[in-house]
Amino acid sequence: MNSLSIEQQARAAKAYILQELRKTKDGVEILKDENFFGRLDMNFITIFAIFAELYGYRHDCLDQLVDLITMCGRSWKERDPELKALDKQREQDSEWYLSNQMLGGVCYVDRYAKNLAGIKDRIPYFKELGLTYLHLMPLFKAPQPLNDGGYAVSSYRDVQEELGDIHQLKDLATELRKAGISLVLDLVFNHTSNEHQWAKKAAQGDPEHSAMYWMFPDRNVPAAFERSTREIFPDDHPGSFIQLADGRFVWSTFYHFQWDLNYSNPTVFRSMAAEMLYLANIGVDFFRMDAVAFMWKQMNTDCENLPEVHKLLRAFNALCRIAAPSVLFKSEAIVHPDYVVQYIDRYECQLSYNPLQMALTWEALATRDASMLSQAIERRHNIPRGCAWVNYVRSHDDIGWTFSDEDALELGKVGSNHRKFLNAFFVNRHPGSFARGVPFQDNPRTGDCRISGTTASLAGLESMQDHSIDRVLLAYSIAMSTGGIPLIYLGDEVGQLNDYSYLNDPAKMDDSRWVNRPWYPAARYAEREDTSTVAGQIYAGIKHLIKLRKSTEELAGGRAVGFYTGNPTILGYQRPGVHSTVLCLCNFSDNGQWIGRDRFMGMPAEAKDLVSGFMINLRDAGIQLRPHQFLWLKY
Numbered sequence: 001m002n003s004l005s006i007e008q009q010a011r012a013a014k015a016y017i018l019q020e021l022r023k024t025k026d027g028v029e030i031l032k033d034e035n036f037f038g039r040l041d042m043n044f045i046t047i048f049a050i051f052a053e054l055y056g057y058r059h060d061c062l063d064q065l066v067d068l069i070t071m072c073g074r075s076w077k078e079r080d081p082e083l084k085a086l087d088k089q090r091e092q093d094s095e096w097y098l099s100n101q102m103l104g105g106v107c108y109v110d111r112y113a114k115n116l117a118g119i120k121d122r123i124p125y126f127k128e129l130g131l132t133y134l135h136l137m138p139l140f141k142a143p144q145p146l147n148d149g150g151y152a153v154s155s156y157r158d159v160q161e162e163l164g165d166i167h168q169l170k171d172l173a174t175e176l177r178k179a180g181i182s183l184v185l186d187l188v189f190n191h192t193s194n195e196h197q198w199a200k201k202a203a204q205g206d207p208e209h210s211a212m213y214w215m216f217p218d219r220n221v222p223a224a225f226e227r228s229t230r231e232i233f234p235d236d237h238p239g240s241f242i243q244l245a246d247g248r249f250v251w252s253t254f255y256h257f258q259w260d261l262n263y264s265n266p267t268v269f270r271s272m273a274a275e276m277l278y279l280a281n282i283g284v285d286f287f288r289m290d291a292v293a294f295m296w297k298q299m300n301t302d303c304e305n306l307p308e309v310h311k312l313l314r315a316f317n318a319l320c321r322i323a324a325p326s327v328l329f330k331s332e333a334i335v336h337p338d339y340v341v342q343y344i345d346r347y348e349c350q351l352s353y354n355p356l357q358m359a360l361t362w363e364a365l366a367t368r369d370a371s372m373l374s375q376a377i378e379r380r381h382n383i384p385r386g387c388a389w390v391n392y393v394r395s396h397d398d399i400g401w402t403f404s405d406e407d408a409l410e411l412g413k414v415g416s417n418h419r420k421f422l423n424a425f426f427v428n429r430h431p432g433s434f435a436r437g438v439p440f441q442d443n444p445r446t447g448d449c450r451i452s453g454t455t456a457s458l459a460g461l462e463s464m465q466d467h468s469i470d471r472v473l474l475a476y477s478i479a480m481s482t483g484g485i486p487l488i489y490l491g492d493e494v495g496q497l498n499d500y501s502y503l504n505d506p507a508k509m510d511d512s513r514w515v516n517r518p519w520y521p522a523a524r525y526a527e528r529e530d531t532s533t534v535a536g537q538i539y540a541g542i543k544h545l546i547k548l549r550k551s552t553e554e555l556a557g558g559r560a561v562g563f564y565t566g567n568p569t570i571l572g573y574q575r576p577g578v579h580s581t582v583l584c585l586c587n588f589s590d591n592g593q594w595i596g597r598d599r600f601m602g603m604p605a606e607a608k609d610l611v612s613g614f615m616i617n618l619r620d621a622g623i624q625l626r627p628h629q630f631l632w633l634k635y
Contacts, residue, residue, distance in 0.1 A: 145507030173283025378562030
């Protein structure tokens, strides 16, 4: 056993690495940069400790670390001066992304603007809407036509030809930055497509590249793993493995054309780090870390959310702090709430999607009962300082009911039964449903199902139900006011409906998520200034919310604080500021609802409703809220 402490081992390893760097001209130049050397000194122990723990048993561990730090130094050396200036600016304002000025938008490049040039042409509209953060869905080279919406990546250095090229992507990043808009792209850490150059060489039997994936000569080891893993896409293939033409088996958690990378091999870590830093130098500001929960595999576990996943993320983060310090991570972990929060950490993922709040917003709309959402905000909304939720109403993906069964039971709801009700409600299989969603990955054997659909169609606009516009605005009011970065799926702001044309495309017809990935709704955008139209009413409502958010400092930061309303149909939460507080109240009922004056004891007699601009008396008889009305009371 090594008797040296981890600090002593790290110092020795660093001395060796510096010695190796000085042997090359590039290495000498890298070490002359005081900024790089200082950040390396600050973050090296994190990287070394994780490498030592995960790969210390290998004879080439230290050599791999030398190669990693050398690559990191070259990446910093190649970074544009403009990006280095941004690094410095954001280091001085380290919580810039917690501002109430932040507003996110997300879209597919081809569906929203045809190509990268089209996205560039839409920058004036993004500024009109108030975006400061633009997430472009996967745009890198991928298999055609099947590619899981772009999440089967064949190369991070090539853009899909029909969208443009890597030079146009860099130019777009520059133009967005000039407009005050950060670029967000996906990094799919768990897998590559089977057409990636690494996978192609592995399929040809190359030992080095085969070792980058979980490949086995027969079913013995895969069968042992599958005793404890779950099926993710049962419509595509059973279990976690598929068989190749040469008889070998490869781990494929998702679709058969997505092969899982083997992070027990340090070459995989180093190779993915190189892709990450390359994109950081293109001008990416945030990385959405896709499918991170599945990155590490271990026998006799479900191979999800293992401790090693968090260590890998911390190591990747530390590399960015050295070579691209303004770049931040956003986790995508659509898992049990107890696991979601484990990814949120300033040294791991500074941002995280808030899938529980999203799902429970829809749950409250269906049940007309805000109890579960209120419980989640009170119990599960707090996150570490310096971190923020990305709050959204819907995404490119499906809606999964990821609430805790234990939480539901406290409120008298059996989790499995409640999920079945929600699935039935949102696909219009329940009496009185306003929603027009489509089931995704309906598994009759397990009873599992998720929901696809645009916000407008799920809220009742497609079925022309009463209160549909009010439901859209209520849902977005919560995303805008609970903290962190609110995210708009572009098209929602003009009430875009489901697009069923995917059923006519053989490459998409078996994936119902394409119903909520519609094409640019030109007609609706043309109506956005006309408040006599549905598009105009929704646009005006969301623009009003954006304006209020950006002028209300209390809405900055990453947390909301629960407020008990005494009425289960009314959600309440507070956003405390330095000198004042904003109390948000949301009525999920189809009928008017009342909150008694006793709820407001200890508060001022009056508060200003920021939404309407009126002063509200809190003491006389309580507050009456109209169906689906929301108030932002500042006092």
